[in-house]
Amino acid sequence: MVDIANEIQQQVRERKPLTPAAMLKNRWFLYGVSLMFFFVVWDSSARMFASGLPRPHEVVLQLWRMLFDPLAGKSLLGHVWASTQRILIGFTIATLVAVPLGLMMALNRYVNAIVKPLFDLLKPMPPLAWISIAILWFGIGETSKVFIIIIGTFVPCLLDAYNGVRLVEPELYDVVRMLGGNRRDEIVQVCFPAAFPAIFAGLQIALSIAWSCVLAAELVSARSGLGFIIILGMNLSRPAMIVGGMVVIALVSWGMSQLVSVLERFVCPWKREIDSP
Amino acid sequence: MKDETHPGQTKIVCEDITKIFIQKGKQRVHVLDHISLDVKENEFVVILGPGQSGKSTLLRIIAGLETPTEGRVLLDGREVEGPGPDRGLVFQGYMLFAWKTVMGNVEMGPKLRGVPKNERREIAAHYIHLVGLDGFENHYPHQLSGGMKQRVGIARAYANNPQVMLLDEPFGQLDAQTRYFMEKETARIWETEKRTILFVTNNIDEAIYLADRIVTMVGKLPGRMDVVYNVDLPRPREHTDMAFLKLRHEITEASELTL
Numbered sequence: 001m002v003d004i005a006n007e008i009q010q011q012v013r014e015r016k017p018l019t020p021a022a023m024l025k026n027r028w029f030l031y032g033v034s035l036m037f038f039f040v041v042w043d044s045s046a047r048m049f050a051s052g053l054p055r056p057h058e059v060v061l062q063l064w065r066m067l068f069d070p071l072a073g074k075s076l077l078g079h080v081w082a083s084t085q086r087i088l089i090g091f092t093i094a095t096l097v098a099v100p101l102g103l104m105m106a107l108n109r110y111v112n113a114i115v116k117p118l119f120d121l122l123k124p125m126p127p128l129a130w131i132s133i134a135i136l137w138f139g140i141g142e143t144s145k146v147f148i149i150i151i152g153t154f155v156p157c158l159l160d161a162y163n164g165v166r167l168v169e170p171e172l173y174d175v176v177r178m179l180g181g182n183r184r185d186e187i188v189q190v191c192f193p194a195a196f197p198a199i200f201a202g203l204q205i206a207l208s209i210a211w212s213c214v215l216a217a218e219l220v221s222a223r224s225g226l227g228f229i230i231i232l233g234m235n236l237s238r239p240a241m242i243v244g245g246m247v248v249i250a251l252v253s254w255g256m257s258q259l260v261s262v263l264e265r266f267v268c269p270w271k272r273e274i275d276s277p
Numbered sequence: 278m279k280d281e282t283h284p285g286q287t288k289i290v291c292e293d294i295t296k297i298f299i300q301k302g303k304q305r306v307h308v309l310d311h312i313s314l315d316v317k318e319n320e321f322v323v324i325l326g327p328g329q330s331g332k333s334t335l336l337r338i339i340a341g342l343e344t345p346t347e348g349r350v351l352l353d354g355r356e357v358e359g360p361g362p363d364r365g366l367v368f369q370g371y372m373l374f375a376w377k378t379v380m381g382n383v384e385m386g387p388k389l390r391g392v393p394k395n396e397r398r399e400i401a402a403h404y405i406h407l408v409g410l411d412g413f414e415n416h417y418p419h420q421l422s423g424g425m426k427q428r429v430g431i432a433r434a435y436a437n438n439p440q441v442m443l444l445d446e447p448f449g450q451l452d453a454q455t456r457y458f459m460e461k462e463t464a465r466i467w468e469t470e471k472r473t474i475l476f477v478t479n480n481i482d483e484a485i486y487l488a489d490r491i492v493t494m495v496g497k498l499p500g501r502m503d504v505v506y507n508v509d510l511p512r513p514r515e516h517t518d519m520a521f522l523k524l525r526h527e528i529t530e531a532s533e534l535t536l
Contacts, residue, residue, distance in 0.1 A: 171372050174342050179386040179437060180362030189385070193376040270376045270417045 054240035059247060062240035071232060074224055080252055082224035086142065086217075087210045087256075090149025094206065098154045099199055102161030106195075107187060119158065127152030127209070128216050135221065145217040152213040153206035160202025164195030197271055200264040204257060211253045226252075288473040289316040289339060289441060294348035295499075296334055308334045310499035312348070314492060316441075319471045323488035325478060325528075331500020332477045333369075336445050339475065340366050352441065362386060365434030365472075369446040371426040373418040373433075379405060380414040382429050386437035397436075404432040407466060424455040428462070435470065444476045448483070460486050464513060485524055486514050493532055504531050 023029055039056055046055040054062070066076040074082065105112040130151050131144075138144040172190045181189065218227025226245050233241030264271070296309040308331040316322050326332045337343045339350050341360040350357040352364070360366075365386075373382050380401055387397035405414060408428040418426055427447055434442060447463075448456045460483055467474060467487075478484055484491045485508060493503040506528060510520050 169370075169372070171368060171370065172374070174340075174360070174366070175368070175372050175374075175433075176385075176389070177342070177360040178340060178362070178364065178366045179389050179433070181389040185389050189374070189389075193374070196376070268376065270419070 052239060054243050058240045059244045062238070063244045063248065066229075066241075066244070071229065072223055076229075076248070079225055079229055080248060082228075083214050083218065083226045083249075084252060084256075086145045086214050086225070087149060087207075090146040090213075091153055091206065091210050093146070094150045094153040095157050095203065098157035099161045099202075102158040103165055103191070103195065105158075106162045106165035107191065119155075123155055123159075127155075127213050131217060131220055134217075140221040145214060145222070148213045148217045149210045152209045156202045156205040156209060157199075158202075160198045160205070161195060164198025164202075165191050167198070168194040193268075196268050197264075200260065200268070203260050207257055207260060208253065211249065215249065286318045287315050288318045288320070288353065289314070289475070290351040291315075291335070291339065292348050292351065294335070294338060294345045294350070296331070296338060296343065297346045307499035309338075309345070310501045312500070312502055314502070316473055316475060319473055321467060321474045321476065321487055321489045323476045323478060323484040323491050324494065325481065325484040325491050326494030326500070326503075327479055327496045329498060330494040330496055331498060332494050333445050335500070336366075336443050336475060336477050339441075340364055340443050342366075362390060362437040363439055364441045364443055365437055365439035367427070367430045367434050367442070367444040367447045369449050371418070371423075371430050371450075373426055373429055375418050378415050378417055379410060379421075379429050382418070383432045383436050385433060390437070400436055400438075401432075404435045407435065407469060408432045409462070422455075423451050424459055427451070427459065431463075431466065435466075435472075439472070441473045441475065444474065446477055446479065449479075456480075456483070461513075463487060468512070481525060481528055482516055485510075485521055485528075486516065491528070493528065496532070504528075 042053075043055050046053040046058075063076060068075065071079070101111075101115065105115050127148055130148055134144040134147045134151075138147060168190060172194070173186045176186045176189055214225065215227040215230075218225040219231055222228040222231075226249050229248075230242050230245040233239065233245060291312055291314040294309055294312040296307075298306040298308055300306055312335060314322075324332045324335065334343060338345050339357065341350075341357045341364070374385065377385065380398070383405055384397045384401035387400050392400070402414070405411065408431055410425065410428055410432065413421065413425065418429065421429065430447065431444075444463075448459050451459060463476075464487060476484075476487060488506075488508050491506040491508060493506070495501045495503045506524065508524065510518065510524070514521060
């Protein structure tokens, strides 16, 4: 039955001739314009306000120096790794506990009835509110920082896993049962795969929260990490160091989020073409 | 109960089915009222009725996804007590597994019944070919058009080799041209692989084009059977055939609502 060819929706990409008008509308060109504008505004305001704001090239120079001259015994990469390590530990623990727990809450109403009240009680507490008590409990070492990250990332991980299963189209369960499947098949063939995209959305949110948490914890007390660099920059009145720390955080955080996206594309190949614009 | 494959033998018996849903608290919704229907082996029966006439509920009861409040459904003389692979259901909303390819969707039934991989691949390939989707085995549902998605839905139901196919307004979401084309395809597939078919629709042309027998439902709840028409037009049928149009006129006249 070749007739169905008329049902296929084909996308034909045309090559347009390169005219000045087309170039002005080019996406990459506009990206460049936008970034250029940002740096020009930054640089000129930095020159006007002199000391408070570093100029872009000063930030780059500062970062370059920090790569080789250790601060508090660690080079820039050492500090990046210190923060990243805390996040990886906290994030992994939270994910490994919260995602299965969220799935079980959605699948079993007894688990849900037991866990949900506790979760609802803890959910509205901002994770940063736990910093003081965490330092009292675990001291100013690594444990308290990892603890804060676990607290902060637990909520989105659990919520999105839970909602991912709850929002599954119920008729899909009918399909499995009509095809001869049992409850276990419903869970394995429908619940889990259907929840994957929501779980990954939760991981992305958790990741950005994790960075806020680790920074806050490091700002309070730390001898290493990107938060430490920012605090040090403040204490030494070196704005370039502060802004440099901010830029590096943005870069590392963006990179980790990209890694999660790559993992998602690997685990959920069916979503690949839905996401891309 | 012997010799069940004999043509002309009764396949499905609906005995006096009544369905009342209890919605939130105590509100009762009377959906089906004393439906009795016999379907013969390899017969193509269309249940024709407007929206809100309980026809989909009847199909879900036969599928075993709902239990009747009164009455019972017999399949080959045995009472239907739940969903099962001896009946294939095709959904109005396609209900494909978005995370499975066409092949993965079609082979799901055999897979759930524990058919070994090579064998179920062969079965799936056969039905993918039957519905005309050769070359699309590795496509995901979101890469397919509506008509193609429903082909996958039909192939998936067929792959379990069910004795009865239940189709619940399968082409309701398609545009007129694709719908017409899919009706032709349904007739072709049924001619190739005969099954007992119960087909629910609100489209009168679709009903006459496909059915051996049309059961109309009255246009309001509780759903009741109205008139039964035997369609003995030769196949393949033409929508513009005089006999076709005459029957269409007859059904339109008889039903209170415009179908």
